[in-house]
Amino acid sequence: MSLSLPADDAGQPGRRERKRQQTADHLADTAWTLFQSHGFDAVTMEAIAAAADVAKGTLYKHFPVKEALLRHRFHRELAEALPALLGELSALPTVTERLQGFFRHSAEWSLAHRDYLKEYVRYRLSEVGTPAEQEPGRHSGLDGLFASFIAAGQASGEYRRGTHPAVLARYLQFLYLAALLRWLHEPTLDLQxxxxxxxxxxxxxxx
Known part of the structure; x- marks a missing residue:
C-alpha cells in the first residue's frame, strides 16, 4: 500500500502526520471494541466519541461514518500482517502457489471478520470513482499486491506477457470481489x- 505522507528529515511521517495517525488509530480501535461488545448496528458515532473521550467534531473530522472506522481498522490490520505473510509465501516455489496461499489466508481472515464485511464492502464500493477514493488510507493495497505477483510470474516466464500486470491485477481484484460478495450473500458457501x-x-x- 503506498501512502503519500509528509516526512521529517529521516524520511518518516512528520510529527503532525504521526499525531493524526495516532488519533485515527485510537478512534478506530475504540470503535472496534464497541462493535464487538454491542454489535455494529447498535453503536452510534456519539457513543464512539464518548468512549474515545474526544469531541464529536474530532471524530467526524477523521471519520464521517462508522464504516470509515471499519475501513481504517481493516486496512491497518492487513498492512501490519502483510510483511510476515509475504515472507511465508516467498518460500513457495511458484507464483501460482503464492497466489493460492494468499487466497487461502484471505479466506481465513474474511471468515474471522464476516460480521463486518458487508458494511465494509458496501462502503468501499460507494467510494469508487469519487475524489475521496484517492486520499491516503482509502485503498487496501490489494491491486498493488496482485500486480506484484503477476509481474513476478511474467518475469519468470510462468505467465505470458502482453498485458500489463496492473491491468491483470484489476481483473483479478474484481473476480476476488465477486467471490467475496457471493459468499456474503450465500452463507452456506465455502469461501475457500x-x-x-x-x-x-x-x-x-x-x-
Whole structure:
C-alpha cells in the first residue's frame, strides 16, 4: 500500500502526520471494541466519541461514518500482517502457489471478520470513482499486491506477457470481489472453494 505522507528529515511521517495517525488509530480501535461488545448496528458515532473521550467534531473530522472506522481498522490490520505473510509465501516455489496461499489466508481472515464485511464492502464500493477514493488510507493495497505477483510470474516466464500486470491485477481484484460478495450473500458457501474457483478461472479461463 503506498501512502503519500509528509516526512521529517529521516524520511518518516512528520510529527503532525504521526499525531493524526495516532488519533485515527485510537478512534478506530475504540470503535472496534464497541462493535464487538454491542454489535455494529447498535453503536452510534456519539457513543464512539464518548468512549474515545474526544469531541464529536474530532471524530467526524477523521471519520464521517462508522464504516470509515471499519475501513481504517481493516486496512491497518492487513498492512501490519502483510510483511510476515509475504515472507511465508516467498518460500513457495511458484507464483501460482503464492497466489493460492494468499487466497487461502484471505479466506481465513474474511471468515474471522464476516460480521463486518458487508458494511465494509458496501462502503468501499460507494467510494469508487469519487475524489475521496484517492486520499491516503482509502485503498487496501490489494491491486498493488496482485500486480506484484503477476509481474513476478511474467518475469519468470510462468505467465505470458502482453498485458500489463496492473491491468491483470484489476481483473483479478474484481473476480476476488465477486467471490467475496457471493459468499456474503450465500452463507452456506465455502469461501475457500469460491476463491479457488475464481483463481482457476483467472489463470486458466473456462475452456
Amino acid at each position: 472453494a469460491e476463491f479457488g474457483t475464481v483463481l482457476d478461472v483467472f489463470l486458466h479461463g473456462i475452456v
